[in-house]
Amino acid sequence: MTEGGKEIERLIELMARLPGLGPRSARRAVLALIKKREMLMDPLARALAEVAATVRECEICGNIGTGPRCAICLDPKRSDTELCVVEDVADLWAMERGRSFRGRYHVLGGVLSALDGVGPDELRIPRLIARVEEGAIAEVILALNATVDGQTTAHYIADQLESLPVELTSLAQGVPVGGELDYLDDGTISAALRARKRL
Amino acid sequence: MTEGGKEIERLIELMARLPGLGPRSARRAVLALIKKREMLMDPLARALAEVAATVRECEICGNIGTGPRCAICLDPKRSDTELCVVEDVADLWAMERGRSFRGRYHVLGGVLSALDGVGPDELRIPRLIARVEEGAIAEVILALNATVDGQTTAHYIADQLESLPVELTSLAQGVPVGGELDYLDDGTISAALRARKRL
Numbered sequence: 581m582t583e584g585g586k587e588i589e590r591l592i593e594l595m596a597r598l599p600g601l602g603p604r605s606a607r608r609a610v611l612a613l614i615k616k617r618e619m620l621m622d623p624l625a626r627a628l629a630e631v632a633a634t635v636r637e638c639e640i641c642g643n644i645g646t647g648p649r650c651a652i653c654l655d656p657k658r659s660d661t662e663l664c665v666v667e668d669v670a671d672l673w674a675m676e677r678g679r680s681f682r683g684r685y686h687v688l689g690g691v692l693s694a695l696d697g698v699g700p701d702e703l704r705i706p707r708l709i710a711r712v713e714e715g716a717i718a719e720v721i722l723a724l725n726a727t728v729d730g731q732t733t734a735h736y737i738a739d740q741l742e743s744l745p746v747e748l749t750s751l752a753q754g755v756p757v758g759g760e761l762d763y764l765d766d767g768t769i770s771a772a773l774r775a776r777k778r779l
Numbered sequence: 780m781t782e783g784g785k786e787i788e789r790l791i792e793l794m795a796r797l798p799g800l801g802p803r804s805a806r807r808a809v810l811a812l813i814k815k816r817e818m819l820m821d822p823l824a825r826a827l828a829e830v831a832a833t834v835r836e837c838e839i840c841g842n843i844g845t846g847p848r849c850a851i852c853l854d855p856k857r858s859d860t861e862l863c864v865v866e867d868v869a870d871l872w873a874m875e876r877g878r879s880f881r882g883r884y885h886v887l888g889g890v891l892s893a894l895d896g897v898g899p900d901e902l903r904i905p906r907l908i909a910r911v912e913e914g915a916i917a918e919v920i921l922a923l924n925a926t927v928d929g930q931t932t933a934h935y936i937a938d939q940l941e942s943l944p945v946e947l948t949s950l951a952q953g954v955p956v957g958g959e960l961d962y963l964d965d966g967t968i969s970a971a972l973r974a975r976k977r978l
Contacts, residue, residue, distance in 0.1 A: 587845055588845075599808060599811050601799065614843055621830070623793055624827060631809075631820070632812075634786060635787065635816070
């Protein structure tokens with residue numbers, strides 16, 4: 581295929597490796613970039629190079645940012661007594677979109693998985709325990725995904741923190757806001773029933 | 780939203796402008812890039828900058844490439860007597876994936892559209908006429924999209940080339956290879972019926 585030369589083919593091939601893009605949509609994206617060179621391609625090339633050069637993990641929580649500490653850890657208005665544990669940065673962003681948590685985060689960087697050979701030391705679990713041992717945190721909220729590995733990880737963390745004077749909670753399970761019962765899986769319905777509330 | 784700082788937010792915003800990506804998939808793509816910085820983000824930033832710096836329109840046909848003339852116009856093995864007229868570079872690439880056309884191309888850069896104020900001079904129609912007038916071309920194949928604007932453009936070009944000693948053809952309309960009649964629109968079925976062939 582002679583799609584406009586080696587450089588363009590290489591760009592298409594790299595774009596196709598992004599999640600959500602395949603070879604066809606990568607081609608469309610590259611053509612759109614070439615059409616809008618000044619409005620889109622040049623700024624995107626600059627933004628990518630800039631982020632690639634500056635992005636780093638926050639030394640406290642594992643969130644990404646452009647300094648040694650992330651914007652959330654540096655924010656003086658957030659509470660130091662609540663710590664929300666998430667699997668990865670995407671989950672942290674999802675929590676932030678909820679706009680109701682005003683404490684700090686701890687990003688594990690994955691979940692325990694015997695199959696993939698991921699043990700506690702591959703994740704930020706030792707650092708989580710160290711943060712809790714410092715004593716300022718009153719509540720640890722486990723916001724791990726409701727998958728088998730996520731729940732295994734939650735149980736492991738609960739075991740490790742048991743002896744420390746900290747309250748351990750997890751996100752409620754139930755019917756999503758706006759969700760229709762008819763479209764929900766059985767597990768969610770029975771979890772919502774077990775956790776039913778008095779009106 | 781404090782999604783890891785201004786630079787990352789700007790990158791997400793730019794990625795979200797690509798066709799096929801929205802804000803959510805742009806976030807996912809940026810996180811994947813940050814996770815695979817050396818394998819994906821750095822090479823992509825370099826490839827983008829390189830293409831942005833070198834890509835240009837072929838001075839003959841309007842295809843994109845990295846020199847004054849594109850790879851197809853430079854290919855000595857292709858026939859100079861057949862010229863395939865397409866709307867844009869994506870259509871040229873689609874024709875090339877068909878692997879059966881071995882002539883040259885002419886990319887119009889769009890279609891005539893009274894609504895959008897696109898006249899013949901906004902497209903590469905004058906250059907198409909000039910190419911045909913040079914005399915080497917025996918057949919012009921109009922491979923324009925089967926849309927109203929595409930067909931209007933095809934008729935306009937046919938009018939302009941009428942007085943020149945060149946054969947004008949267009950792509951056949953009919954049932955797509957592997958297509959099921961039940962899923963085809965009525966227009967395609969009746970076009971395929973009108974163009975039916977003896978076995």
